[in-house]
Amino acid sequence: MVIVHHLNNSRSQRVLWLLEELGVPYEVKRYERDAQTMLAPPELKAIHPLGKSPVITDGDKTIAETGAIIEYILETYGQGRLIPAAGTADRLRYTYWLHYAEGSAMTPLLLKLVFTALPTRVPWLLRGLVKAIANGAQSGFIDPQLKAHVDYWNTELAASGWFAGSDFTAADIAMSFPLEAGAARAGASDRPNVKAFLARIHARPAYQAALTRGGPYDYA
Numbered sequence: 001m002v003i004v005h006h007l008n009n010s011r012s013q014r015v016l017w018l019l020e021e022l023g024v025p026y027e028v029k030r031y032e033r034d035a036q037t038m039l040a041p042p043e044l045k046a047i048h049p050l051g052k053s054p055v056i057t058d059g060d061k062t063i064a065e066t067g068a069i070i071e072y073i074l075e076t077y078g079q080g081r082l083i084p085a086a087g088t089a090d091r092l093r094y095t096y097w098l099h100y101a102e103g104s105a106m107t108p109l110l111l112k113l114v115f116t117a118l119p120t121r122v123p124w125l126l127r128g129l130v131k132a133i134a135n136g137a138q139s140g141f142i143d144p145q146l147k148a149h150v151d152y153w154n155t156e157l158a159a160s161g162w163f164a165g166s167d168f169t170a171a172d173i174a175m176s177f178p179l180e181a182g183a184a185r186a187g188a189s190d191r192p193n194v195k196a197f198l199a200r201i202h203a204r205p206a207y208q209a210a211l212t213r214g215g216p217y218d219y220a
Contacts, residue, residue, distance in 0.1 A: 002026040002073070003057045005047050007040050008033055009218050011066050011102075011177050012054030016214045018070060018173050020206035024077045028213050066177075067102050070170050082170040090165035097163040097171040105178035108145040112185045115142060146186040153179060154191035161197060176201055180219035 002019065006012045006028050019026045031041050031053065045051035048064045055064040056072075063072050074083055084090035115138050119131040153175075156163060164171040179198060182188030189195045201207055202220060211217055 001058070002077075003029055005029050005031065005044060005053060005055045005057070006214055007031045007044070007053035008215060010040075010053045013210060013214050013217050013219075014066060014173050014177055015054045015056060015069055015073075016210035017176070017207050018073055018082075018170060020209045020213070021173070021204075022073070022077055022081060024073070030215060065102070066174065067098055070098065070174060074170060082168070082173075084165055084167075084169060090169075094164035094169055094171045098174050101171075101174035101178055105149060105175070106181075108142055108149060109178060109181045109185060111142045112138065112146060116185075143186075146182070149178075150182055150186055150188045150191060150194065153182070153188065154193045157193035157197050161193070161200065172197075172201065177219070184219060 002024060004012060004015050004019070004026055006016065008030070010033075016026075016028065031044055033040060040051055040053055042051060044053060044055070047057065048055045048062060050064070052064065054066055054069055055062065056069055057063075058072075058076070061072075063069050074081075084094050115134040118134045119127050122130045160166045162168055162172050163175050176198075179188055179194055183194070183198060189198065207220075211220055
Protein backbone atom coordinates (compact mmCIF):
# COMPACT_ATOMS: atom_id res chain seq x y z
CA MET A 1 0.00 0.00 0.00
CA VAL A 2 1.09 3.56 -0.68
CA ILE A 3 2.17 5.39 2.46
CA VAL A 4 2.23 9.18 2.22
CA HIS A 5 4.67 10.76 4.64
CA HIS A 6 2.67 13.92 5.06
CA LEU A 7 3.92 17.18 6.54
CA ASN A 8 1.33 19.70 7.68
CA ASN A 9 0.87 22.75 5.45
CA SER A 10 3.10 21.35 2.75
CA ARG A 11 3.15 20.35 -0.87
CA SER A 12 2.37 16.77 0.12
CA GLN A 13 -1.31 17.74 0.36
CA ARG A 14 -1.39 17.40 -3.44
CA VAL A 15 -0.33 13.76 -3.20
CA LEU A 16 -3.26 12.96 -0.93
CA TRP A 17 -5.56 14.75 -3.36
CA LEU A 18 -4.23 12.82 -6.37
CA LEU A 19 -4.74 9.50 -4.60
CA GLU A 20 -8.28 10.51 -3.66
CA GLU A 21 -9.06 11.48 -7.27
CA LEU A 22 -7.86 8.06 -8.44
CA GLY A 23 -9.51 6.12 -5.61
CA VAL A 24 -6.21 4.49 -4.67
CA PRO A 25 -6.06 3.12 -1.10
CA TYR A 26 -3.31 4.75 0.95
CA GLU A 27 -2.09 5.34 4.46
CA VAL A 28 -1.10 8.72 5.90
CA LYS A 29 1.81 9.06 8.28
CA ARG A 30 1.71 12.60 9.67
CA TYR A 31 4.63 14.78 10.62
CA GLU A 32 4.43 18.23 12.23
CA ARG A 33 6.61 21.24 11.52
CA ASP A 34 8.66 22.76 14.32
CA ALA A 35 6.53 25.59 15.70
CA GLN A 36 9.49 27.99 15.81
CA THR A 37 11.49 27.19 12.69
CA MET A 38 8.60 25.76 10.59
CA LEU A 39 11.05 23.07 9.41
CA ALA A 40 10.21 19.40 9.00
CA PRO A 41 11.04 17.15 11.96
CA PRO A 42 14.20 15.02 11.85
CA GLU A 43 12.09 11.84 11.74
CA LEU A 44 11.55 12.39 8.02
CA LYS A 45 15.27 11.78 7.44
CA ALA A 46 14.64 8.16 8.33
CA ILE A 47 12.45 7.96 5.23
CA HIS A 48 14.57 10.04 2.85
CA PRO A 49 18.07 11.50 3.44
CA LEU A 50 16.95 15.08 2.77
CA GLY A 51 14.17 14.88 5.35
CA LYS A 52 11.68 16.69 3.12
CA SER A 53 8.05 16.22 2.22
CA PRO A 54 6.41 14.98 0.07
CA VAL A 55 7.80 11.50 0.03
CA ILE A 56 5.93 8.24 -0.40
CA THR A 57 6.77 4.61 0.16
CA ASP A 58 5.14 1.82 -1.79
CA GLY A 59 6.42 -1.60 -0.84
CA ASP A 60 10.18 -1.44 -1.14
CA LYS A 61 10.11 1.79 -3.18
CA THR A 62 10.71 5.28 -1.81
CA ILE A 63 9.83 8.19 -4.10
CA ALA A 64 10.46 11.85 -3.33
CA GLU A 65 9.72 15.09 -5.23
CA THR A 66 6.15 15.98 -6.15
CA GLY A 67 6.54 15.65 -9.91
CA ALA A 68 8.21 12.24 -9.63
CA ILE A 69 5.55 11.07 -7.18
CA ILE A 70 2.74 12.19 -9.50
CA GLU A 71 4.36 10.40 -12.44
CA TYR A 72 4.87 7.22 -10.41
CA ILE A 73 1.31 7.14 -9.10
CA LEU A 74 -0.20 7.73 -12.54
CA GLU A 75 2.02 5.12 -14.19
CA THR A 76 1.36 2.55 -11.46
CA TYR A 77 -2.27 3.19 -10.57
CA GLY A 78 -3.70 5.75 -12.98
CA GLN A 79 -4.87 3.49 -15.83
CA GLY A 80 -4.68 6.44 -18.19
CA ARG A 81 -6.66 8.80 -15.98
CA LEU A 82 -5.82 12.47 -15.31
CA ILE A 83 -3.27 12.66 -18.11
CA PRO A 84 -3.80 13.67 -21.76
CA ALA A 85 -3.12 11.17 -24.52
CA ALA A 86 0.50 10.75 -25.59
CA GLY A 87 1.56 12.71 -28.65
CA THR A 88 -1.10 15.40 -28.28
CA ALA A 89 -0.64 19.12 -27.77
CA ASP A 90 -2.42 18.80 -24.43
CA ARG A 91 0.11 16.17 -23.32
CA LEU A 92 2.95 18.58 -24.07
CA ARG A 93 1.21 21.30 -22.06
CA TYR A 94 0.64 18.79 -19.26
CA THR A 95 4.35 17.92 -19.09
CA TYR A 96 5.28 21.59 -19.08
CA TRP A 97 2.94 22.57 -16.24
CA LEU A 98 3.82 19.48 -14.19
CA HIS A 99 7.47 20.55 -14.14
CA TYR A 100 6.87 24.29 -14.07
CA ALA A 101 4.91 23.88 -10.83
CA GLU A 102 8.00 22.81 -8.87
CA GLY A 103 10.50 24.74 -10.99
CA SER A 104 9.93 28.29 -12.16
CA ALA A 105 6.72 28.81 -10.18
CA MET A 106 8.07 27.95 -6.73
CA THR A 107 11.33 29.92 -6.86
CA PRO A 108 9.90 33.44 -6.35
CA LEU A 109 7.32 32.12 -3.88
CA LEU A 110 10.05 30.60 -1.74
CA LEU A 111 12.11 33.78 -1.98
CA LYS A 112 9.08 35.76 -0.84
CA LEU A 113 8.65 33.47 2.15
CA VAL A 114 12.34 33.67 3.10
CA PHE A 115 12.72 37.42 2.75
CA THR A 116 9.47 38.07 4.62
CA ALA A 117 10.60 35.94 7.55
CA LEU A 118 14.26 36.97 7.53
CA PRO A 119 14.02 40.12 9.70
CA THR A 120 12.41 38.12 12.50
CA ARG A 121 15.22 35.54 12.50
CA VAL A 122 18.16 37.84 13.30
CA PRO A 123 19.26 39.55 16.55
CA TRP A 124 17.15 42.64 17.25
CA LEU A 125 20.11 45.00 16.80
CA LEU A 126 20.32 43.92 13.17
CA ARG A 127 16.60 43.81 12.41
CA GLY A 128 16.33 47.33 11.02
CA LEU A 129 19.17 46.79 8.57
CA VAL A 130 18.03 43.31 7.58
CA LYS A 131 14.44 44.52 7.14
CA ALA A 132 15.60 47.29 4.82
CA ILE A 133 17.62 44.82 2.75
CA ALA A 134 14.75 42.32 2.67
CA ASN A 135 12.23 44.97 1.65
CA GLY A 136 14.53 46.16 -1.10
CA ALA A 137 14.97 42.63 -2.44
CA GLN A 138 11.22 42.11 -2.45
CA SER A 139 10.24 45.38 -4.11
CA GLY A 140 13.12 45.37 -6.58
CA PHE A 141 13.14 41.75 -7.68
CA ILE A 142 10.83 39.25 -5.98
CA ASP A 143 7.50 41.10 -6.22
CA PRO A 144 7.90 41.96 -9.94
CA GLN A 145 8.76 38.32 -10.64
CA LEU A 146 5.72 37.14 -8.72
CA LYS A 147 3.47 39.55 -10.57
CA ALA A 148 4.75 38.22 -13.89
CA HIS A 149 4.00 34.64 -12.86
CA VAL A 150 0.56 35.46 -11.45
CA ASP A 151 -0.38 37.33 -14.62
CA TYR A 152 0.86 34.36 -16.64
CA TRP A 153 -1.34 31.93 -14.69
CA ASN A 154 -4.36 34.14 -15.12
CA THR A 155 -3.82 34.41 -18.87
CA GLU A 156 -3.21 30.69 -19.36
CA LEU A 157 -6.34 29.75 -17.43
CA ALA A 158 -8.51 31.98 -19.61
CA ALA A 159 -8.89 29.41 -22.39
CA SER A 160 -10.53 26.52 -20.53
CA GLY A 161 -10.07 27.08 -16.82
CA TRP A 162 -7.54 24.24 -16.65
CA PHE A 163 -3.83 24.17 -17.38
CA ALA A 164 -3.56 21.27 -19.84
CA GLY A 165 -6.51 21.36 -22.20
CA SER A 166 -10.23 21.36 -21.61
CA ASP A 167 -10.22 18.68 -18.90
CA PHE A 168 -8.97 18.52 -15.32
CA THR A 169 -5.62 16.69 -15.13
CA ALA A 170 -2.84 15.98 -12.66
CA ALA A 171 -1.14 19.12 -13.96
CA ASP A 172 -3.88 21.08 -12.22
CA ILE A 173 -3.13 19.18 -9.02
CA ALA A 174 0.55 20.04 -9.39
CA MET A 175 -0.26 23.70 -10.01
CA SER A 176 -2.62 23.96 -7.05
CA PHE A 177 0.09 24.65 -4.49
CA PRO A 178 1.78 27.51 -6.39
CA LEU A 179 -1.62 29.14 -6.90
CA GLU A 180 -2.66 28.61 -3.29
CA ALA A 181 0.66 29.98 -2.07
CA GLY A 182 0.39 32.81 -4.58
CA ALA A 183 -3.03 33.70 -3.23
CA ALA A 184 -1.56 33.88 0.27
CA ARG A 185 1.69 35.71 -0.57
CA ALA A 186 1.30 37.46 -3.89
CA GLY A 187 -2.31 38.59 -4.34
CA ALA A 188 -3.01 35.87 -6.90
CA SER A 189 -6.64 35.59 -5.82
CA ASP A 190 -7.19 39.10 -7.17
CA ARG A 191 -6.96 37.65 -10.68
CA PRO A 192 -10.37 36.38 -11.78
CA ASN A 193 -9.23 33.22 -13.55
CA VAL A 194 -6.93 32.23 -10.70
CA LYS A 195 -9.69 32.87 -8.17
CA ALA A 196 -12.13 30.77 -10.18
CA PHE A 197 -9.59 27.95 -10.52
CA LEU A 198 -9.04 27.85 -6.77
CA ALA A 199 -12.78 27.82 -6.14
CA ARG A 200 -13.24 24.90 -8.56
CA ILE A 201 -10.51 22.74 -7.11
CA HIS A 202 -11.47 23.46 -3.50
CA ALA A 203 -15.01 22.32 -4.27
CA ARG A 204 -13.95 18.94 -5.67
CA PRO A 205 -15.02 16.04 -3.43
CA ALA A 206 -11.57 14.43 -3.71
CA TYR A 207 -9.91 17.67 -2.58
CA GLN A 208 -12.21 17.81 0.43
CA ALA A 209 -11.54 14.14 1.22
CA ALA A 210 -7.80 14.79 1.10
CA LEU A 211 -8.22 17.60 3.62
CA THR A 212 -10.02 15.22 5.94
CA ARG A 213 -7.20 12.68 5.66
CA GLY A 214 -4.36 15.19 5.84
CA GLY A 215 -5.58 17.44 8.60
CA PRO A 216 -5.52 21.24 8.83
CA TYR A 217 -4.18 22.97 5.73
CA ASP A 218 -3.88 26.74 5.85
CA TYR A 219 -3.95 27.26 2.07
CA ALA A 220 -7.35 25.64 1.47
